Amino acid sequence: MEVRKIMESMEYGPAPESRENADKWLDKFDRKLKIFIANEWRDSETYFDSIEPGTGKVLTQIAAASDKDVEDAIQAAKGAQQSWADLGGHGRARYLYAIARQIQKHQRLFSVLESLDNGKPIRESRDIDIPLVARHFYHHAGWAQLMDEKLKDYQPLGVIGAIVPWNFPLLIFSWKVAPALAMGSTLAIKPAKLTSVTALLFAEICKNVGLPSGVINIVPGSGRTVGEYIVNHPDIAKVTFTGSTEVGKHIRKSIAGSGKKSTMELGGKSPYIVFEDADIDSAIEGLVDAIWFNQGQVCCAGSRLLIQENIAKDFIEMLKQRMSKLRVGNPLDKAIDIGAVVDKNQFNTIDHYVKIGEDEGGSKFQPTISCPDEGFYYPPTLFTDISPADTLAQEEIFGPILVSMTFRTPEEAVKLANNSRYGLAASIWTENLNLALDIAPKVKSGVIWVNSTNLFDAAAGFGGYKESGFGREGGIEGLYDFVKPK
Numbered sequence: 001m002e003v004r005k006i007m008e009s010m011e012y013g014p015a016p017e018s019r020e021n022a023d024k025w026l027d028k029f030d031r032k033l034k035i036f037i038a039n040e041w042r043d044s045e046t047y048f049d050s051i052e053p054g055t056g057k058v059l060t061q062i063a064a065a066s067d068k069d070v071e072d073a074i075q076a077a078k079g080a081q082q083s084w085a086d087l088g089g090h091g092r093a094r095y096l097y098a099i100a101r102q103i104q105k106h107q108r109l110f111s112v113l114e115s116l117d118n119g120k121p122i123r124e125s126r127d128i129d130i131p132l133v134a135r136h137f138y139h140h141a142g143w144a145q146l147m148d149e150k151l152k153d154y155q156p157l158g159v160i161g162a163i164v165p166w167n168f169p170l171l172i173f174s175w176k177v178a179p180a181l182a183m184g185s186t187l188a189i190k191p192a193k194l195t196s197v198t199a200l201l202f203a204e205i206c207k208n209v210g211l212p213s214g215v216i217n218i219v220p221g222s223g224r225t226v227g228e229y230i231v232n233h234p235d236i237a238k239v240t241f242t243g244s245t246e247v248g249k250h251i252r253k254s255i256a257g258s259g260k261k262s263t264m265e266l267g268g269k270s271p272y273i274v275f276e277d278a279d280i281d282s283a284i285e286g287l288v289d290a291i292w293f294n295q296g297q298v299c300c301a302g303s304r305l306l307i308q309e310n311i312a313k314d315f316i317e318m319l320k321q322r323m324s325k326l327r328v329g330n331p332l333d334k335a336i337d338i339g340a341v342v343d344k345n346q347f348n349t350i351d352h353y354v355k356i357g358e359d360e361g362g363s364k365f366q367p368t369i370s371c372p373d374e375g376f377y378y379p380p381t382l383f384t385d386i387s388p389a390d391t392l393a394q395e396e397i398f399g400p401i402l403v404s405m406t407f408r409t410p411e412e413a414v415k416l417a418n419n420s421r422y423g424l425a426a427s428i429w430t431e432n433l434n435l436a437l438d439i440a441p442k443v444k445s446g447v448i449w450v451n452s453t454n455l456f457d458a459a460a461g462f463g464g465y466k467e468s469g470f471g472r473e474g475g476i477e478g479l480y481d482f483v484k485p486k
């Protein structure tokens with residue numbers, strides 16, 4: 001047979017990344033991961049299951065921290081804080097560089113564990129999440145050194161309480177931990193109950209590089225117990241929270257008048273605006289990143305497609321064809337585009353919103369592509385015939401659901417974009433940069449991407465307007481959120 005015919009007839013099977021080392025690492029702890037306080041692993045009377053969304057099976061058990069454990073974690077952080085600050089920027093940078101280097105060294109183990117625990121495609125954890133984590137520590141190591149002199153006019157905040165969501169478990173963790181450490185604070189950290197595994201591998205790495213005892217403490221458990229205890233503790237100087245707007249509001253009420261600082265990275269319903277003169281192929285490819293990256297469980301997901309009316313019909317047709325080529329499957333398969341959503345609850349929430357969309361008269365499109373039988377897989381979904389006031393146009397779904405609406409003029413595009421209680425991010429697609437630069441300041445969001453989407457960098461402050469929160473993570477603004485002027 002000719003080579004060409006062989007190639008054409010070839011069916012690509014799955015290309016799974018090996019999970020052997022991840023399984024070995026979990027087995028080292030007999031699949032009972034422990035609490036990390038003052039560089040020691042601590043047992044618990046209660047363990048909870050961490051599920052693998054790709055299969056629905058238990059990945060490992062994790063020790064739940066009691067009030068006493070959280071108290072000890074905060075006291076360990078308090079006890080370590082002055083000597084950590086006294087090390088100075090150059091002294092602290094040495095540890096941050098060492099941590100960054102270790103993350104790179106164990107990049108594959110981190111990536112596989114993250115995909116097993118969260119359900120995200122291995123290509124994303126391997127090429128995006130974990131490299132950005134390393135980048136975040138390198139970047140902040142640099143700032144610790146550069147700020148050494150400057151910091152004489154500032155003081156570290158003290159003990160930071162960090163509360164982390166499940167969608168980017170180690171990345172958002174590092175957005176909080178790296179700047180806090182660089183600026184001389186110590187931490188008590190609560191990972192999300194659904195995804196605590198990589199935070200505990202991180203703890204092991206800190207121990208291995210000789211990070212002084214008490215500088216980081218990790219207390220797994222639920223928001224209602226561990227989270228509340230951290231938020232309400234008088235020795236916490238700042239709460240850095242990423243999660244839902246609802247819980248963010250609750251935390252702000254709890255700390256009102258306490259003198260605690262806070263940073264809130266909350267929900268979003270970000271517009272993805274396509275003008276008639278956009279490079280359509282790139283805009284379609286961008287949409288795949290905007291709404292199907294991490295199964296749409298992204299705070300800044302481009303979940304509202306706003307498209308200029310005269311190109312809408314053709315654009316939607318091309319989009320549907322592209323959607324039909326997306327591959328949904330095992331998160332460890334290097335050939336898939338979309339993995340599993342984080343758990344059964346999230347699956348049900350997404351499905352519930354899809355039913356609301358149908359009830360409210362939206363037209364639903366789901367390509368006929370196969371999803372695995374076991375695990376929590378949701379097909380990519382598009383709603384057209386949606387009006388701006390509909391539930392699906394207003395509420396954050398946090399899943400692979402795109403809603404589309406049309407506009408005629410740039411003014412109308414801006415108005416539609418701003419018709420939201422959120423203001424986290426926006427993407428603008430046009431070949432006319434004057435137009436992009438004209439409307440960018442008018443769109444009320446903390447982040448704007450032009451002819452691109454979902455790009456993150458440690459040097460650019462990330463955060464929202466309106467109910468998407470306040471404070472910035474990354475960039476120079478992010479550093480000043482971790483110090484107080486003296």
Ligand code: NAP
Pocket residue numbers: 163164165166167168172190191192193194221222223224226227228231242243244245247248250251264265266267268298299300396398424464468469
């Ligand atoms: P969530 O329910 O608000 O949970 C976030 C974290 O807060 C979890 O660790 C959770 O603990 C904890 N928590 C819950 N109740 C608490 C309480 N009363 N006191 C203290 N902590 C408490 O949000 P999620 O469902 O994990 O994440 C999805 C949401 O996060 C979406 O709305 C998304 O937009 C937002 N998000 C925003 C950004 C951003 O940068 N703006 C980034 C990612 C996600 P458990 O472990 O018990 O759940």
Ligand code: MG
Pocket residue numbers: 050051052053059116117118194195
């Ligand atoms: Mg899990």
